[in-house]
Amino acid sequence: MLLAQQSQTLEPVAPWLFYLFAGVAVLGALGVVLSQQIVRMAVFLLFTLGSVAFLYFFLEAEFLAAIQLIVYVGGTLILIIFGVMLTSKNPFVRLTVPVPQRLLGWGIGLALALMTGFLGVKYVASQGADGRDSQSLLADAPHDSQSLIADAPHDSQSLIVGVQGAEHYGVADLGRNLLGKYALPLELAGVLLLVVMIGAAYIAKGRHADFEEGGAQP
Amino acid sequence: MIGLSHFLALSAILFGCGAATILTKRNAIGILMGVELILNAANVNLVAFNLYNWAGEAVAQGAAPAVDGLMFAMFIIVLAAAEAAIALAIFLNFYNHFSTIDIERARMLRG
Numbered sequence: 001m002l003l004a005q006q007s008q009t010l011e012p013v014a015p016w017l018f019y020l021f022a023g024v025a026v027l028g029a030l031g032v033v034l035s036q037q038i039v040r041m042a043v044f045l046l047f048t049l050g051s052v053a054f055l056y057f058f059l060e061a062e063f064l065a066a067i068q069l070i071v072y073v074g075g076t077l078i079l080i081i082f083g084v085m086l087t088s089k090n091p092f093v094r095l096t097v098p099v100p101q102r103l104l105g106w107g108i109g110l111a112l113a114l115m116t117g118f119l120g121v122k123y124v125a126s127q128g129a130d131g132r133d134s135q136s137l138l139a140d141a142p143h144d145s146q147s148l149i150a151d152a153p154h155d156s157q158s159l160i161v162g163v164q165g166a167e168h169y170g171v172a173d174l175g176r177n178l179l180g181k182y183a184l185p186l187e188l189a190g191v192l193l194l195v196v197m198i199g200a201a202y203i204a205k206g207r208h209a210d211f212e213e214g215g216a217q218p
Numbered sequence: 219m220i221g222l223s224h225f226l227a228l229s230a231i232l233f234g235c236g237a238a239t240i241l242t243k244r245n246a247i248g249i250l251m252g253v254e255l256i257l258n259a260a261n262v263n264l265v266a267f268n269l270y271n272w273a274g275e276a277v278a279q280g281a282a283p284a285v286d287g288l289m290f291a292m293f294i295i296v297l298a299a300a301e302a303a304i305a306l307a308i309f310l311n312f313y314n315h316f317s318t319i320d321i322e323r324a325r326m327l328r329g
Binding site: 038084095173 | 295319
């Protein structure tokens with residue numbers, strides 16, 4: 001029943017667009033698994049991260065899509081490629097794993113994916129049976145306003161449909177939560193980034209060299 | 219057509235690929251890429267659940283739509299960036315010591 005209600009999601013262009021970006025993401029992830037050259041893995045990871053950023057648009061998380069593109073694709077991936085450049089004399093060097101170990105790793109990954117996917121589909125199926133009832137019961141709880149009860153399923157419905165949703169969340173909701181409910185985690189994230197910056201510079205300095213050579217840093 | 223289960227399936231596939239990447243790479247930076255894939259799978263799950271199952275309940279109670287899943291995803295992105303920076307610093311130090319990035323050579327802590 002829930003699936004029938006969600007079938008109007010993301011009309012009219014979205015189904016094949018979703019399959020396009022999801023397919024690119026899955027192919028990129030498979031490329032990361034199957035490729036043995038680190039630079040090609042980085043390029044496949046770029047495709048996956050970009051496609052996931054576009055999928056965030058379908059989930060009404062435009063700001064998160066921008067953050068994903070800026071931080072992941074523009075920051076983390078560039079950092080990884082710098083790491084590849086700094087840590088190999090030959091960037092196309094192959095470090096291969098023996099075939100039995102590789103097959104075992106792929107089997108474990110496949111089993112984990114099947115487990116997670118099965119759990120997710122089972123959750124959606126069980127929620128389609130009684131989740132909608134609990135939500136309508138939740139909407140029935142305030143007895144004072146009859147119109148709220150009448151309108152509540154329609155509102156959540158329009159939010160789920162998300163195309164004409166008057167209440168789809170935007171950056172303003174994110175900002176209010178970030179400075180209200182999540183103010184302490186925000187401050188902790190700032191402190192964490194400072195600690196990471198100092199710590200990364202300290203670790204990557206190579207302190208074994210300057211003790212012996214009197215600060216002569218190569 | 220496109221419901222919550224589609225996003226859950228995509229996230230499961232990404233998670234499996236990330237786990238297989240971690241298990242089958244000898245290059246330390248490849249393992250870091252696997253971790254990034256797993257964190258992305260978790261982010262997709264958080265954002266999808268927030269849209270389909272979480273935001274509507276707050277709206278049904280007359281409040282503003284809840285964005286807790288998006289907040290969690292944002293903090294996960296911050297943590298992933300910090301983790302990548304620290305991990306690459308450790309890898310650079312490792313490369314300075316051993317002149318390789320092969321994790322099979324990291325045996326100094328082995329008893």
